[in-house]
Amino acid sequence: xxxxSGTGAILLTGRVIIHIFVEIFLIYLIGSLKLKKMRMMFTxxxxxxxxxxxxxxxxxxxxxNCFVEERAHTNETIMLSGFGSMPVSIDTIEADExxxxxxxxxxxxxxxxxxxxxxxxxxxxxxxxxxxxTLLLQVLQNIAAAGYKVLYxxxxxxxxxxxxxxxxxxxxxxxxxxxxxxxLESIQERIKEISxxxxxxxxxxxxxxxFYSSAPGSVTQVRETSEKIILQSKQSGIPLFLIGxxxxxxxxxxxxxxxxxxxxVLYFEGDSGLSYRIVRAxxxxxxxxxxxxxxxxxxxxxxxxxxxxxxxxxERPSGASGSVVTASIEGTRPILVExxxxxxxxxxxxxxxxxxxxDHNRVALLAAVIDRVCGFQLSNYDIYINVAGGVKVAEPATxxxxxxxxxxxxxxxxxxxxxxxxxxxxxxxxxxxVGQFESRLKEAGRMGFNRAILPKNALRGQLFEKGIKPIGxxxxxxxxxxxx
Numbered sequence: 193x194x195x196x197s198g199t200g201a202i203l204l205t206g207r208v209i210i211h212i213f214v215e216i217f218l219i220y221l222i223g224s225l226k227l228k229k230m231r232m233m234f235t236x237x238x239x240x241x242x243x244x245x246x247x248x249x250x251x252x253x254x255x256x257n258c259f260v261e262e263r264a265h266t267n268e269t270i271m272l273s274g275f276g277s278m279p280v281s282i283d284t285i286e287a288d289e290x291x292x293x294x295x296x297x298x299x300x301x302x303x304x305x306x307x308x309x310x311x312x313x314x315x316x317x318x319x320x321x322x323x324x325x326t327l328l329l330q331v332l333q334n335i336a337a338a339g340y341k342v343l344y345x346x347x348x349x350x351x352x353x354x355x356x357x358x359x360x361x362x363x364x365x366x367x368x369x370x371x372x373x374x375x376l377e378s379i380q381e382r383i384k385e386i387s388x389x390x391x392x393x394x395x396x397x398x399x400x401x402x403f404y405s406s407a408p409g410s411v412t413q414v415r416e417t418s419e420k421i422i423l424q425s426k427q428s429g430i431p432l433f434l435i436g437x438x439x440x441x442x443x444x445x446x447x448x449x450x451x452x453x454x455x456x457v458l459y460f461e462g463d464s465g466l467s468y469r470i471v472r473a474x475x476x477x478x479x480x481x482x483x484x485x486x487x488x489x490x491x492x493x494x495x496x497x498x499x500x501x502x503x504x505x506x507e508r509p510s511g512a513s514g515s516v517v518t519a520s521i522e523g524t525r526p527i528l529v530e531x532x533x534x535x536x537x538x539x540x541x542x543x544x545x546x547x548x549x550x551d552h553n554r555v556a557l558l559a560a561v562i563d564r565v566c567g568f569q570l571s572n573y574d575i576y577i578n579v580a581g582g583v584k585v586a587e588p589a590t591x592x593x594x595x596x597x598x599x600x601x602x603x604x605x606x607x608x609x610x611x612x613x614x615x616x617x618x619x620x621x622x623x624x625x626v627g628q629f630e631s632r633l634k635e636a637g638r639m640g641f642n643r644a645i646l647p648k649n650a651l652r653g654q655l656f657e658k659g660i661k662p663i664g665x666x667x668x669x670x671x672x673x674x675x676x
Contacts, residue, residue: 232261232262233261233262234246234247234259234260234261234262235259235260235262235406235410235411235412236250236252236253236255236258236259236411237258237259237260237410237411238250238253238255238258238411239252239253239255240411240415241253243259246259246261247259260406260410260411262404262405262406262410262411262412291310292304292306292307292308292309292310293307293308293309293310293335293340293389293390293431294307294308294338295307295308295331295334295335296331296334296335296337296338297327297330297331297334297496298496298498299471299485299486299487299496299497300327300331300471300485300496302483302485302523302525303458303471303472303473303476303479303483303484303485303523304456304473304476304478304479305456305473305476305478305479305480305483306478306479308390308431309431309455309478310429310430310431311425311426311428311429311430311431312425312431312432312455312456312477312478313422313425313426313431313432313434313453313454313455313456314431314432314433314434314454314455314456314457314458315396315434315436315450315451315454315456315457315458316328316433316434316435316436316458316459316460317435317436317437317438317457317458317459317460318438318459318460318461319438319460320437320438322460322462322469323460323469323487323489323494324394324435324460325349325357325394325435326357326361326493326494327471327487327493327494328344328392328394328433328435329344329354329357329358329361329363329392330361330362330363330493330494331390331433332344332363332368332390332392333358333361333362333363333364333365333368335389335390336365336366336367336368337365337367339367340367340388340389340390341367341369341386341387341388341389342367342368342369342388342389342390342391342392343369343371343382343383343386343388343390343391343392344368344369344370344371344392344394345371345372345373345379345382345391345392345393345394346370346371346372346394347372347373347374347393347394347395347398347399347408348394348395348398349372349394350372351370351372354370355370360491360492360493361492361493362492362493369386369388374398374399374400374408375399375400375401375402376399376400376401376402376417376420376421377401377402379393379399379421380420380421380424383424383428383430384428387428387430388430389430389431390430390431390432390433391425391430391431391432391433392432392433392435393421393432393433393434393435394435395434395435395436395437396414396417396418396434396435396436396450397409397414397436397437399413399414399417399421400413400417401413401416401417401420403416404416414450415450418434418450418453418454419453421434422453422454434454436450451475454475455475455476455477455478456473456475456476456477456478456479457473457474457475457476458471458472458473458474459471459472459474461582461584462582463582466581466582467488467489467490468486468487468488468489468497468503468581469486469487469488469489469494470484470485470486470487470583471484471485471487472484472522473523480523480524481523482522482523483522483523483524483525484500484522484523484525484527486500486503500525500527501526501527501528501529501635501638501639502639503581504527504528504529504530504580504581504583505517505528505529505530505639507580508530508580508609510609511606511609512606513600513601513603513604513605513606513607514532514533514534514535514597514598514600514601515530515531515532515597515600515606515607516530516531516533516593516596516597516600516607516613517529517530517531517593517611517612517613517641518531518585518589518590518592518593518612518613518614519589519612519614519632519633519635519636520583520585520587520589520590520614521587521589521627521628521631521632526628526631526632526634526635527583527635528612528635528636528639529579529580529581529583529585530579530580530581531550531577531578531579531580531590531593531594531596531597532577532578532579532580532597533575533576533577533578533594533597533598533600533601534574534575534576534577534601535570535573535574535575535576535598535601535602536573536574537572537573537574538572538573538574540574543570543571543572543573543574543575544574544575544576545559545574545575546574546575546576546577547576547577547578548577548578548579548582549577549578549579549582549583549584549585550577550579550584550585550586550590550594551586554591554594555575555577555594557619558591558594558595558598558617559575559598561595561617561618561619561620561621561668562595562598562599562668564621565620565621565667565668565669566599566668566669566672568598568599568602570598570602573602575598577594577597577598587626588616588617588624588626589614589615589616589626589632590614591615591616591617592613592614592615592616592617592623592645592646592668592671593613593614595617595668595671596613596645596671596675599671599672599675600675600676603672603676605676606676607675607676608643608675608676610640610641610642610643611641611643611644611645611675612632612636612641612643612644612645613644613645613646613675614626614632614644614645614646615645615646615647615665616647617668621667621668621669622666622667623647623648623665623666623667623668624647625647625649625650626647629646629650633660633662636660637659637660641660642659642660642661643660643661643663644660644661644662644663645663645665645671645674645675646662646663646664646665647664647665647666648664648665648666649664649666650662650664651664
């Protein structure tokens with residue numbers, strides 16, 4: 193039996209103690225890292241705001257009961273590869289505005305700014321069943337018929353359902369490839385293998401990544417999967433179309449930041465009871481914003497409308513008071529629309545103000561201007577205003593038409609059916625000028641109008657369309673003299 197000296201026993205005991213402390217420290221360190229890795233956060237499902245604790249109301253978007261507990265980002269989940277590019281002088285970069293992929297649908301190309309840009313990401317939103325999938329399937333068919341290979345990825349429908357709709361609208365090209373998948377990692381691998389000319393994902397809310405514990409459709413999944421697939425699109429130069437669901441308030445479901453991540457945001461507008469559809473560009477890095485494309489929904493798919501003004505004025509009543517035609521600029525295109533008003537004495541303590549297609553606050557402002565300048569006393573009357581056909585107009589150039597429509601209904605006197613009215617109205621009743629007079633009048637002349645009531649300063653040095661008599665006014669007090 194070997195006896196250890198006192199000094200050796202002390203050294204051994206010290207090593208054991210140090211070893212125990214090291215093990216305890218490592219256990220604590222690993223445990224803290226795991227806790228940090230599994231740290232949970234509460235995320236707003238409307239705007240993406242994050243909070244370490246649950247909140248009843250989101251401080252960012254003011255929505256109630258919208259927080260869901262999700263795992264916070266970890267080092268593994270936020271690693272993204274960059275483009276790997278080098279800084280270069282701008283004059284050495286080759287860029288041609290005409291280098292776009294034509295979709296084969298003129299109205300769609302107009303909304304996109306002239307065609308599909310290489311490496312662009314486009315977000316399309318709209319009500320269920322309004323025609324988002326049908327339109328993009330038609331676009332892919334036209335591109336596939338031109339000899340390009342295209343990929344349609346669906347997480348909502350089966351291949352049989354897509355095939356049935358494709359046969360109905362004539363999408364039967366062998367270059368049109370259908371992929372039923374919701375895993376982001378699998379989708380990225382298939383895109384690398386196929387290398388298509390265009391990719392459509394229907395819809396982005398169904399896609400998910402295994403790096404995140406939240407369910408498909410949550411804010412985290414929508415934001416992160418979109419970021420990764422858009423980055424792949426930019427790196428490969430493949431144009432990407434994302435279809436997004438629409439919430440009750442009309443915005444695309446998911447975080448608002450999704451609209452900032454893409455290059456173009458398109459919204460489908462239109463009443464399900466009507467046959468036509470409007471595609472509006474609310475954001476476009478490659479073309480004008482607020483541009484619209486007009487389509488008609490048929491059994492065989494969506495067909496473009498080459499003359500929207502004729503469509504919106506096709507059912508215009510003759511000899512009816514409260515009906516006025518105005519010219520609105522939508523992007524680069526002038527469109528004639530009919531503004532209808534109904535003014536009737538109220539039976540309630542507070543008069544009603546109902547508007548469809550125009551801003552409610554703008555109508556209240558213009559009604560106050562009429563009361564002050566013309567003395568109509570509309571504060572005792574209900575006011576109903578509608579833009580016929582379900583079109584939405586927002587530019588100030590429609591102010592004069594709204595006032596003309598209100599005056600016509602209040603006095604029960606119809607406006608000359610061959611007169612068009614446009615101009616901005618100020619708070620003192622003055623009529624201010626608006627842009628693109630020539631294009632508005634040219635469209636009016638093409639539709640058969642022979643008289644235009646417009647701001648007086650537009651008469652200075654302007655070349656007007658032949659066959660149209662321009663009448664300039666400087667105040668709405670002069671309006672009744674020429675309107676009826």
